[in-house]
Amino acid sequence: MTAAALALGVGLTGAASAQDQSILIDVELELNGMPLPGDATPEESAAYEVLNKYCSGCHQQGMLEEGLTNPKSGFGHILDVRRLAQDPKFVVSGEPTKSKLYQVIAGGAPAMPDNCWDPSCTPKPEEMASLETWITKLGETAPPERTFVPLSELYALALKDLSAQPTNRRDRTRYISMRTLWNDSEVTQENYDAYLAATVKLMNALSFNPNVYKFEKIDEKGILLRVFLPDLDWNHEKWEVMEREYPYGMESDTDPNLSTLQTMAGTNIPVIRADWFAATASAAPMYYDVLGLADTLKGLQQQLGLDMRSNILNEQVVRAGFQDSGVSTNNRLIERHPLGSGMFWTSYDFSGSKGRQSFFEYPLGPVSAFGEEVSFHEDGGESIFTLPNGFHGYYLNTTDGTRLNVGPTAIVRDTDYPDGTGEVVNGISCMSCHSKGIRFNDDHVREVALNNLALSPAVRQTVDAIYPGKEVVNDYFQKDMEAFFATLQKAGIDPETKAAGLEPVRGLMVYFVDYFVNYEQAANELGLTEDELTARAAFAGTENASLLQRLKVSPIARDEWTAVYPVLLDKLTDYRPILTDHRTTAALSHSVRQVVQGTPYDSVGQTGGQAIVTHADAKQFGADYDATQHSVTAQSHLTVYTDKPTYKVGDPLRIFIEPRHDCRLTLISIDDDHDSCVLYPFPGLPDVVIKGGTQYVFPPQGALRTSEPGLETILAICNGSDAAISKERSGTNSVSCSANHQPISRESYTSVVNETLILDLNPGGGDQLTTASGADYRAVSSHNPNVTKAQISVLVQSQ
Template sequence: MNKVNLLICVDVLCVLLASQSVSSGDAGDQAYKLLKENCHRCHGVEFKHDRLNVLDRDVLVAKPVTDPDEDPYVTPGAPDASRLWRAIVDDHMPPEEPLSDEDKATIKQWIETGAEWTLSTERSFVSEYEVLQAISSDLFQVRRQERKFQRYFSLTHIHNNRKVPDEDLQIYKAALSKALNSMSRQSAIALPRSINDSDTVFCIDLRDYGWQEFGVWDELLELYPYGLKPGTVDGLEQYEKIEELFGADGFDGVTHFRADWFVTHATRPPLYHKLADIPATEQELLKRVNVDVQQSFKLGISRRAGLFQSGVSAQNRLIEYHSSQNGTFWLSYDFQRNSPRSNLARFPLGPKFEGNPFDSVAFEHAGGEIIWNLPNGLHAYMLVDAKGERIDRGPIDIVWDSKNVAGTPEIVNGISCISCHRHGMIPIDDFVRSGNALESAEARRKVQELYATPADLLAALNDSKVAYLGKLKAAIGPYLQVGKNKDRPIEEFEEPISRVARLYDRNLDLEAAARELGYESITDLKNQVFSGGLFSLGLGPLAIEGGTVKRAEWESREATVSVFQQAASELRIGSPFNN
C-alpha cells in the first residue's frame, strides 16, 4: 500500500471512529426520545404496569421488589439481561407498532453503553443571593398593606441540577400549581406568579387560596426542615430587607419554601387537612355541602354502582353519588374481608341506619372515600372509618395503593387520591342492578331505583370528568401545554404531583445535595464532606462514587434542627430558622 492510500485509509478510519463516538454520545438522547414517544403513555402516564415509568432511570435499573431473582428492566451493559430489551426485540412492546430495526439498534446501543441519559441543559446557575434579591424586589412592588399575604416558593435547586431535563422543570411547576389549587378554598384557579428571569421563584397571595386567616400557615412553618437565615453578608442584607418589607406582623422568618417539599408534604396529612379545610367527620362535611345521604336513600334520588372488585380493593365496593352545591358528590363504601354483610349481591341496600326500611338487606361497611368538588372545580378527598370519622390513611387490609405514590402501599389521604383520580372520576361498571340475589320484590324495586343504568352511570361519570379536566387544564396547562406540546390533550401528561413526590423521595447524590446547599461546584462540597462535622452527620457517602444519603435522613431532626440545617450551619451557609 502506498503512502497516499495509507493516509486515505487512516482518514476514513478516523471519520468512522468519530462517527461511532458521536453515535454513542447521542444514544441516551435518542433512547429517551424513543421511549417517551412509544412507551411513556402506557408506562408513565397511565401506569399499565405498576410503578414502571420508562423515563425514570432509577426504576429501570432497580432490582424488582416483588421478585429479586428477576432481571431489572434495564441491566446497563447487558441487553440480554434487560427485560425492556427482550420485550422490544421480540416485538412484544410497543404492542401496536413495534420499533423499527434502526430504533431497536439505538435502544440496544444505549443499554450496551451504560443506559445513561445524556440530556444536556444550558441553564445558568442561580445563587441563593439572587433568589433573595428577586423576593425583596418583588415585595417592594407590592402595596405595603398586602405584603403580609405574599408567600414565595423556589425551584432554584432543581433548576441548578444539571441532571434534571428542562421538560421535568415544567412538571415541577405544574405540580406546584396543581397542589396549591387542589387545596384552595376559593372559587377561581390561581396560578403561582413567576418573579425572576430564570423562572425559578414564584409568588402566591394567601387570599387567592383562602389561607389568609391566622394559624392556617403556621403548621407548615413548624414542619419545614429547610429554613435558613443566610450566612453571607450579601445574603443577610437581602434577608433583613425582606424582613423590613414584610414588617413585624408579616414576616415569619422563612423567606421561601422549596416547591418540591411543599408539593410532597402539603398534599398529605396533617397539612392537607389543614390547608384544604377537610372537616373531622363525614357528618360535618355533608352539612357543609348540603347533602343528606339517608334522606336521598329514602327518596331514591341518590345513584349507585356496585363493584365486586376495584383498583384499590379486592373486596366489594359501592360508589354512590349525589348532587351538591359545588357539583357531584361521590362517596364509596368499603368492606372488611369476609365481613358477614359485605356481599353487595345479598346486602345492597345499606348502610344500616335508624329508619332504614330495608334493614334486613343492608350492608355494614368498614369505611370509605369521599370525593367532592372544591369551589374552584378541582377535587377534595376525605377518608373515613365506619363511624364516619376522618382518618389519615386507609387500612391496608381494606384498600391499598399498588403504585406506592406516598412511599407506602397505604392509601394516604390527599396525595394517593390525587394520583389515582388524576383525570377525575375513574370509569366504573355496576354489577348489582342486574346481579343481586334479592327475593323481595320491594327490595328489588329499590335496587332498580338506586342503582344506575349503564347509560345514566356513564353520563354522570363523563359530566364529572369533563368538568374536572377543564379545571385541571386551567391549573396545569400553562406549564405543560407549551412549545411542541401546545396541542397535546391534558390527559396525555403524567400526573405531576405524584411524579414530583417520587423524585423528591429519592436518595440524594452529591449533585442533588450540593444544589440544595447552594453550591455551584460539586467538588467544593465533596472536599468538605470529610472535614468538620459533616461526616458525623452521616454525609460521608456523598464523597464516595455512587454514594447517596436518604431523603428522610436529610430532613430528620434532632430537637428542632434538621440534618440539612446542621450541614448548612457547619458549612457557614446559614443558620437554622425554625418557627
C-alpha cells in the same frame, strides 16, 4: 387514535392500575403495548429492540407474558423510551453506568430478565452497546445547562417582588420556590415544567377559594411562585401549619435580603420549597389541615352543605357496585351526590364479601338510612368531591365516619406507587389515581338485585331508582371528568401532563421522597455549587467531611439527608437553620449518625425529651407529616458504598456496609458477564451480626482486588434465607471469589472464571482454605425477619 372502548372496573379513590382508565383508551395500544414513535432516532430504535426482546414480557402493559396480569414491580412502561429518558430513576442522560436500567440489565441484582436461568439468554455485548449508545446520546441532545441560582439570589428575587406589592398585602404574601429543581441537572426542562404544573395543581387542590389560582412567572425561570394567601382561602394559621413542620428554614446575619424579607413578610419562613410542599402538604394529616377539612364525615357534609342521608332516602343519588376495583381488596360500592360546586362521589368499602358485606344480598344501606334489617355493613369509605374552584378534594373515613389519614391495607391498597408501603394516603394517593378526574366503572348490582325475588318489592323499587345502570352512571362519569379537564386547563395545566411519567403531584412527591441525595444535589440544597462545597468541605470537620466524601460514591435517603441538613447548613454556609417541630424519626446509618450526634440539631427520634420508639409514638408527635414513612425506598435499612466510584484493574477495593438495624449480612459480587460469587460469609471470616447504626468494612482483613474491566455490582443482603440468596443469583454463573480460583466445593461451584473481584485473605500467599462457603447463610435471624437489600455498581477501567 384507533377504535376505543370504555375501560371498566377501577376503584373510586386510591391507586390506579397500570393502565390509566379515566379516559377512552386506545384498544390497539392496550393489546399490543407501546409502539415505537414514528420519528424514532436510530438509537431509540436499537434500544427499543433490546428492551422489547428481553424486558417487555414483564414490564410492558399490554405485552405481559402468560400468567402475569400486572407488570412486575409496578413498572409497566419499559417500551416507552421517551418516558424512560425523562425519568432519572431509571436513566441518567449521558451516563449509562449510572443508570439503573443499564446497571440491572448489565449484571445487577436480580439478574434481568429474571425468568432467564442461564447467561446465554441475557443480552449480548452488541445489544448492551445499543443501550449504552442510546443513553449516551441522550446526554448529547440534552438542553443547555441552566444557570445556577444560589440562595442569595433566591431571597433577593423574593424581596424585590415583595417590595413591589402593596404595603397592606405584604404580610399575607408568601412564596413557593422551584430553585432546587431548576438547579438539578438531572431534571429535564420537560420535567421542570411538569413539576411547576404539579405545584400549581396542588395549590388549587388545597384551596376553598372559588377562583382558580394561575401562576404568573415572577422571573423568566419560574423560580418563585407568589402566594397571596387569600387567593387560596389561606390565612397565617394555615401557612404556619406548614411552617411548623418545614425542616429547611434558615436565617442569616450576612444576607440582608433574607432578613429584610422575613421582617417585611412578618414570618421566619416566607419561602417553602416546592418539592417538600408537594410531598408533605399533599399527604394527610397536613392535607386535611391546610385544606381545613372537618374531623368527621358528618362535619364534612355540614361544611359542604350536603345531606347524604336525605339524598339517599329521596333517591337523589346514583350508585354502582362491583367486585374488582383495582384498589379495594373486596367489593366496593360507589355513590354520587349532587353538590353546589359539582359532585360528591363516595365509596362504601368492605373487609370481606359475605353476609352483610355483600351488597348483592343487601343492596341498600347504610344502616343510618335504611335500618338494620335490610342494610349492608360497610367497613369504611373514601370520597372525592368538587371544590369551589372546580378542583377535587378527598376524604377517607372509618365506618362511624371518623376521618382517616391512611386507609387500612386490608381494605384498600395503593398499587400505583410500587416503591411505597401500599398504604392509601389521603390526598396524594387519590390525586395520583384520579389524575384526570373520575374513573369509569361498571355496575353489577342492578341486574342481580332486580332479579332477586327474595328482596321485597319496596327494596327492588329503591334499587331500580338508585342503581340506574352502566349507561347512566358512565354519563355522569363523563360529565364530571370533562368538568375537571376544563378546570385544569383554566389553571394552565394540560390534563396529559406527566412528571417523570407520573401524575405531576405524585411525580414531584417521588422526586423529593424516593430520589436519593447525591453530592451534586447536596451542594444544590445547601445553596452551593459542587466546587464551592468541595472547597468548604475541608473545613467542615472530620465527620462532616467523611459524609460528603461518601456522597460522591453513594447517595443517601431523604430522611437521613433531612437529619444532617441543619448541621451541614450551619457548618458550610453563612445561613443558620431554624429549628421547627419537624422530627426525624428514622433510624440512622453510621456515617449520618456521626454527623448529627452531639450537635444542637440532634433531634432524631425524640420530642420534648421523650423517645420516639414505636409508630404510635411517631403519630403522637406529628411524624405522620413525614412523607418518607410511606416510602419503602426512603426507609431503606441498609447502605452499601465503596471507597471510590471507579477503579483501575488491580486496584484494591473496600466496601462499607451500614445497616440501620441489626443485620445478618450476605455480600454478593455480580459482574457484567453475569458471573456471581459470594464475598461474605466467607471461609476464614467470622460470620457476625452487624449492629444497627454501626459500620462494617469489608474485607476486615486481606484484600479485595479488581482483576478485569467492566461494571461490577455489589449486592448487600440482610438476613437472606437460602431461597432469597438463590433468587438474587438466578441467571448468573456461580463462581468462586477465592484468590487462587480453586472450586470451594463441587456441590456449590461447577466452573471457575476470572472474576472481576478477587478476595485474598492472605495477600502474601495463596488462599489455602477449602471450607465451603456454601448456600447456608444462617437463614433468617431473629434480629430482623425481613430481607433487606441494597446495591452499588462501580466501574473498573483498563490500566
